[in-house]
Amino acid sequence: MIQPLVSYFKKYVALDQHEIDLLAPRTSQRKIKRRQFLLQEGDVCRHYWFIVRGCVKMYGVDKKGKEHNIEFATENEWITDIGSFHTEKPSKLYIEAMEPTVVLQVHKPDLLFLYVHCPKFDRNFRVIIENKFVELQHHALKNISNSAEERYLAFLDQYPKLSLRIPSAQIASYLGVTPEFLSKIRKDVARHP
Amino acid sequence: MIQPLVSYFKKYVALDQHEIDLLAPRTSQRKIKRRQFLLQEGDVCRHYWFIVRGCVKMYGVDKKGKEHNIEFATENEWITDIGSFHTEKPSKLYIEAMEPTVVLQVHKPDLLFLYVHCPKFDRNFRVIIENKFVELQHHALKNISNSAEERYLAFLDQYPKLSLRIPSAQIASYLGVTPEFLSKIRKDVARHP
């Protein structure tokens, strides 16, 4: 059942049988429907989730009630609110399924156990978060230096599959523009190839 | 000489004498003047830098030649272009001193040596990057969900010392607004307490 996860770690430092045996009993599979939540504002985030199948979004809600996406995750990606996970303070974020989704979740005490008993997990999760950091930094820089149209084209370029899979209003939220304005951008882009 | 760094690690998982002895010969102190660079676009980033004294900014330059700050670092903080450091591809970023600055730098082969020979460094650098990730995520979310004035006030609140230490044009660049517009914000804020 944790086969997707074992394959995933081969990209970093592959796990040996002993490590797989440590990991397997500390993950649990969970199925969530479209529009269900893995995390809601106010919850303390106590898990890392590995997406086996499906697609989720992570977002914050501003004082006017608008949602602002900061991260998407699909097959073979990890998602969690690292801030809340560490501090054990209530999260200000939501993680919600955009499709029927299957995750493997690792509970915080189990992850700490893995860190303590096997340094390779420290290593692997260090590299995972480094990659996430690079991606986020790239996104943050583009957001302050490029126009909305440039950001949209960059998104299509960087996440071609995702852009076909999720509603464009979700992309708009991630890019920091309104759905209406993104619609205009799409029209312009279609006109001017 | 590496005393500031040893003290720093006590915040995470403190180093024992053996680990200090591994680390010390693998750091080198470097002094850079105001406006000098630790990294320029096109360089491959081969170091982690720990700021002992001073202050640096990391930024990208857009096609119109404008600088956009994505990170500041001051005493007891690490800075590097993690993307370039990992891939060994040329960086698209600059790291420039805003004040006369003293850093301890760790060269990539030395860091890899530390990772391999002592798991505690994996652990510590995992936690360091996790904290940086949380900070960046916070910033990215604010940038798409708040007005320029709200972002400015949040910056003052989160980095009160830094906001007194660096020119406000640098803050404007970090917040994604022009210096002129930030000036107007400051006037409004001063008027309306």
Added chain:
DNA sequence: CGCGACGTTGATTTGCCTCAACGATTGTGG
């Protein structure tokens, strides 16, 4: 069938940018 999710369009408004100009400092070389 009817309802909610989704995308689109247009009219109007606004937050922020551009450009240009101007003091106030600070630094620096003659």
Added chain:
DNA sequence: CCACAATCGTTGAGGCAAATCAACGTCGCG
């Protein structure tokens, strides 16, 4: 020690990118 340049913050006029608000068409689905 002064002249001069460079940096830094500020102000104002005008313009544009993107938001707001409202309305409408289409689709998929319960």
